Amino acid sequence: MTRKNQTLGEFIIENQASFKYSSGELSRLINSIRLAAKVVNHEVNKAGLVDIIGAVGETNIQGENQQKLDVYANEKFIQTLTKRNIVCGIASEEEDDFIAINSQDENHQNKYVVLIDPLDGSSNIDVNVSVGTIFSVYRRVTPVGTPVQLKDFLQKGSEQVAAGYVVYGTSTMLVYTTGAGVNGFTLNPAIGSFYLSHPNMSFSEEGSIYSVNEGNYQDFPLGIKKYIKYCQEEEGDRPYTSRYIGSLVSDFHRNMIKGGIYMYPKGSRNPNGKLRLLYECNPMAFLAEQANGKASDGYTRTLDVIPTALHQRVPFICGSKKMVEKVEEFMQEFGE
Ligand code: AHG
Ligand code: MN
Ligand code: MN
Numbered sequence: 629m630t631r632k633n634q635t636l637g638e639f640i641i642e643n644q645a646s647f648k649y650s651s652g653e654l655s656r657l658i659n660s661i662r663l664a665a666k667v668v669n670h671e672v673n674k675a676g677l678v679d680i681i682g683a684v685g686e687t688n689i690q691g692e693n694q695q696k697l698d699v700y701a702n703e704k705f706i707q708t709l710t711k712r713n714i715v716c717g718i719a720s721e722e723e724d725d726f727i728a729i730n731s732q733d734e735n736h737q738n739k740y741v742v743l744i745d746p747l748d749g750s751s752n753i754d755v756n757v758s759v760g761t762i763f764s765v766y767r768r769v770t771p772v773g774t775p776v777q778l779k780d781f782l783q784k785g786s787e788q789v790a791a792g793y794v795v796y797g798t799s800t801m802l803v804y805t806t807g808a809g810v811n812g813f814t815l816n817p818a819i820g821s822f823y824l825s826h827p828n829m830s831f832s833e834e835g836s837i838y839s840v841n842e843g844n845y846q847d848f849p850l851g852i853k854k855y856i857k858y859c860q861e862e863e864g865d866r867p868y869t870s871r872y873i874g875s876l877v878s879d880f881h882r883n884m885i886k887g888g889i890y891m892y893p894k895g896s897r898n899p900n901g902k903l904r905l906l907y908e909c910n911p912m913a914f915l916a917e918q919a920n921g922k923a924s925d926g927y928t929r930t931l932d933v934i935p936t937a938l939h940q941r942v943p944f945i946c947g948s949k950k951m952v953e954k955v956e957e958f959m960q961e962f963g964e
Contacts, residue, residue, distance in 0.1 A: 636662055636802065636813045636822035643808075654765070654790060654806065657714050657740055661763055664708040665794040665802055666820060668701045668746075668761065672796040673817075675753055697753050698722060701746035701761060709742060716768055717741040717776035719938055721907055726938060728776045737772050740765055740789070741780050743907040748793075749875020758797035760877025763804075764911040765790040781938060785910030785931035792915065793877045803829065803881065805918040810884075826885075831921035835887025835948035836867040839879040847895030851926065851959035855891075858958070876903065880912055880946065884919055889947035889955065893926065901925070901943035905935055909944045922952040926959040 630639070640655045675697060702722035709715050710729055716738040719726040729738070745762040752759050766787055768780040792804025800815040802822050812826030838859050845853065859868035871888070873879050879890050894901045903909050913923030913930035923930040923946035933942060945955050 630811060630824060630827040632824055632827060634824040636824070639811070639813070639824055643806075653714075653739060656712070657709070657742070657765060658790065658804065658806075660708045660712050660714050661705070661792070661794075661804075662802060662822060664705045665761060665800070666815070667704050667708070669794070669796055669800045669815060669817075671700055671704075672697060672753070672759065676756060696750075697759075698747035698750045702744075705744050705746050705761070705763075714738065715740045715742050716772070717780060719743045719781045719906065721745045721904060721939070726776070726778065726781055739767050739772055741768055741776060743781060743911075745904070745907045748877045748908065749873070752873070752875050752878075757873060757875070758795055758878040759875050760796060760881075761794040762877060762908055762911050763790075763792055764788055764907055764914070778938070781906065782935040784934060785905075785913055788910060788914045788931075791911035793881070793911070795877050795881050797878060797881075801825070801881070803915070805915055807914075807918065810915055810919045829884055830919045831884055831916065831948045832887035833920070833948060834950045835883065835889060837869055837871050837883055837886055837888030838891070838951070839870070839872045839883060839888060839947075840891040840893075841872060841874070842870070844893075844895050844897070847897060848893050849926070849959065849964045850962040851964070852891065852893045852955070854962050855955050855958040858954070876908055876912065880915075883947045884916075884921070887948050889945065889951040891946075891955065892944045894943045898941065900941040902941060903944045905930075905933060905940045905942045906938060909942055909946075912944075912946055916946050920949065921947055922949045923947075924952060924956060926956060 644655050702720055717726055717728050743764045748762050749759040766783050770777050790806045794802050801812050803812040810829040812829050813822035814825040815822050892901055892903050909930050916923045925943045926945055945952055
C-alpha cells in the first residue's frame with residue numbers, strides 16, 4: 629500500500645508483509661541506509677563550506693571536513709551497517725576486498741550482503757552538481773553462521789532482493805525497490821524525515837533524452853555511433869535531446885522521470901565499459917526493470933550477466949524500453 633506523504637519509516641513497516649522473505653531484517657537494513665543517507669547528505673551539503681570553515685580555523689572539525697567525501701560516505705555507510713549488526717558482509721567501490729562482519733560469531737544469523745557505491749559522480753562534488761549513493765542487496769548463498777564468501781557477492785543481478793539510490797540534488801531523495809515497483813522519498817531537511825513523494829515510479833516506453841559522454845564518441849562501437857546519429861538526424865520528426873550530468877544516479881533519476889536512455893559503452897580507454905557491474909549497473913538495472921524500463925550491455929540483459937570479479941566493469945545501456953531496444957537493434961546490425 630502506498631500513500632503519498634507517508635514517511636519512509638511508515639512505508640517500510642506497512643509494506644514489510646508484502647516482501648516475500650519478510651522477517652523484518654530487510655526492513656532494518658533499509659532503515660540503516662536511510663540513516664546513513666541522512667548523515668552523508670548533511671556532509672555533502674556542507675561541501676562548499678570546507679574552505680570557509682578552514683579559514684576561520686575551526687580545527688576540531690576541519691580534519692573531517694577535508695576528508696574526501698567518497699571516503700567519508702564509505703565510512704558512514706559501512707559504520708551504520710556494521711554497528712547495527714544488520715548484514716553479514718559489505719562490498720564497496722572504495723574497498724579492494726569485501727568486508728566480512730562478525731564472521732567468527734556462530735550465532736550470527738544475518739542473511740544479507742550489501743554492495744555500495746558510496747559516492748557516485750564524485751567529480752561533481754567540487755562544482756555543486758548532484759551526486760548520489762547506490763546500493764544493492766542479496767541474500768547470502770552460503771550458510772548463516774559461517775564466514776561470508778566471495779560467491780555471496782558474485783550473484784547475478786536477477787537475484788537481488790533490493791536495490792536503490794540516494795540522490796543528493798536540489799532536494800535529497802531515496803529511491804528504492806524490493807521487487808514490487810519503485811518508490812521515491814524526498815527528505816524534508818527541517819524535520820529530517822523522508823516522505824513518499826514519487827510512488828510507483830516508471831519509465832515511459834519511449835523517451836526523448838539520450839545521456840552519453842559524447843567526448844568519447846570516436847571510441848564508441850559502430851552500433852552506438854549509429855544510434856547517436858539516429859538521435860541527431862532531422863529526418864522525420866525526432867524528438868531527441870542530449871543531457872549528461874556525469875553522475876549515473878542523477879542521469880538515471882532524470883531519465884526515469886522524463887523518459888530517456890543512459891549509455892556508457894565500451895571504448896579503447898575503457899575496453900569493458902567504465903561502470904561497475906555489481907554496485908552501479910545491477911542495482912540500476914533492477915530499478916529500471918521494476919520501473920518498466922530495460923538495461924543491457926547492448927546484447928545481453930544486465931541482470932543475466934554472470935559476475936566473475938567484485939569490481940568488474942561492463943558496458944551499460946539503460947532506460948526507456950523502446951530506446952534500449954533500438955540501441956540493441958543497432959548493435960546487432962553494426963556491432964563493434
Ligand atoms: P564514481 O564517481 O562512483 O567513480 O562514478 C562515476 C561514474 C558515473 O557516475 C558517471 O556516469 C560516469 O562515471 C561518468 O564518467 P565520464 O566522466 O567518463 O563520462
Ligand atoms: Mn559511481
Ligand atoms: Mn563512487
